[in-house]
Amino acid sequence: MDMNTLIDMHTHHERCGHAKGTIADYLDAGAKKGLRVMGISDHAPLFAEPEDHPQPGIQMARSHFDGYLDEAQELKERFARQLDVRVGVEADFIPGTEEVYERALEDRRIDYLIGSVHAFGDYHVFRPRTWKGLGRPEELYEHYYATVRAAARSGLFDVLGHIDALKALGPEVDGALDAMVDETLEVIADSGVAVEVNTSGIRKCGEPFPSPAILRRLHEAGVPLTYGSDCHKPDEVAFGWPEIRSMLMDIGVDRLITFEQRQPKSVALE
Template identity: 40%
Template sequence: MHIDYHTHHARCGHAIGQLEEYVKRGIEIGLDHLGLSDHMPLIHIKPEEYYPEMAMSMDELPRYVEECLLLKERYKGQIEIRMGLEGDYIEGYEMEIEKIIQDYPWDYVIGSVHFLGKWDITDYRQTHGWEDREPIAVYRRYYDAVQKAAETGLYDIMGHLDVIKRFGFKPGPEHADEVIHLENTALAAVRKSGSVMELNASGLSKDCKEMFPSRRMVEEAIALGIPLTLGSDAHQPGKLGEYLDQARALLQELGVRHLAAFEGRERVMVAL
């Protein structure tokens, strides 16, 4: 079973390619399941007062859903399309997130932490946010948010769990044990929530040169019994499925034989 459950498209502003281009590319590369999972609109910052091209507008959300459902029907029998959302976790906005999730017939929702307050730690334009901050303090705040996101129970999949490492900012070696503790505490929260963890291959193309999460965290997740799924986090059709062969190889090496797939927010395990 070849699946890719993490993709982004022109509507979000920082990706290129229309939804149908992704569908056609998915058929071309032999995907069985293609997850369309664009970013949730910004809910805690006025778009006009923030960096441009961060996410689709709230007005675009129903149009996104309509197009996903249309493509699901149009390509039935050629590829299984799953309609998803990357529902950014924003502490203090849980009710607003829940309403967006409940208002539409998603197949799955990815819970990801991008924002610490108004700082998007995954945006290359905002790496100056690390200036005058102790990396370990940022890691503590980030993993606290990941834990709280899992504890909401809102999400089917927890996305790129250690994306905080994306730009290579890390605490010093004197904090190595604490970082492992923070990561393991977040994983324990994912396990308790009953959600799935994504192995996001896109980290191989980032400054960290490592998948999200790390091999160590994947091994810990497996030991905890957390189900896994795959995503390329493609931001253009040509990147669909990128590095997923390496992700699959890692999981096979670690003894994983099944992946989590979704429909109507119901999880099924399929053969890797």
């Protein structure tokens, strides 16, 4: 890859149970691809559940979280000459659990938090079998976008993850989405939270999360943008970056945002 590869702020590894390779494998891959800043952001434990590891294969166990932050911290130092490593997590946003998450994620080792809507009520964004029993298909999107708005308003997160991910597998609803998306973008812009361009969308449905049209509107509304491959294999680090870079430059984006100790730090897009 080329020198223009800047950052990748959304990466996973084997702790969550569905990604391959160690954190060091991903950092090695990032260093080889010439990344300047790389964020480690595995799936946070389900902190609000009574069990230590309620969903093996989806998130890490709560009892593994401290070891995760320690290892990430250690690798940050080990890789310091090659990469600026930032330590983060991708946390599920679950309405009603805000205080539990706020306490659990208050840790000096954490540079940034990505908040993502995966499950919302009884539904799951990537599991169509959970959508049975829906009345109108629009309802699914209404629940989804209401949860994304609640995530933005919660103030818990630095970045919102894959904000239009339901489009990957969701039912066709034609024009019904416009008003929901409008309202959601307004809430995001008011909240001050950043939004990632997530290229797992390209792997899942041929375009990034969110779509170029939404990204343009976010940028015009002054919402800070960041980029993440959402890699679950080391060779997916920086996935899709060259096309995202030119798309962002077309839109007029000249900086991307990263975070260090929960403070925003922007990087020029060259």
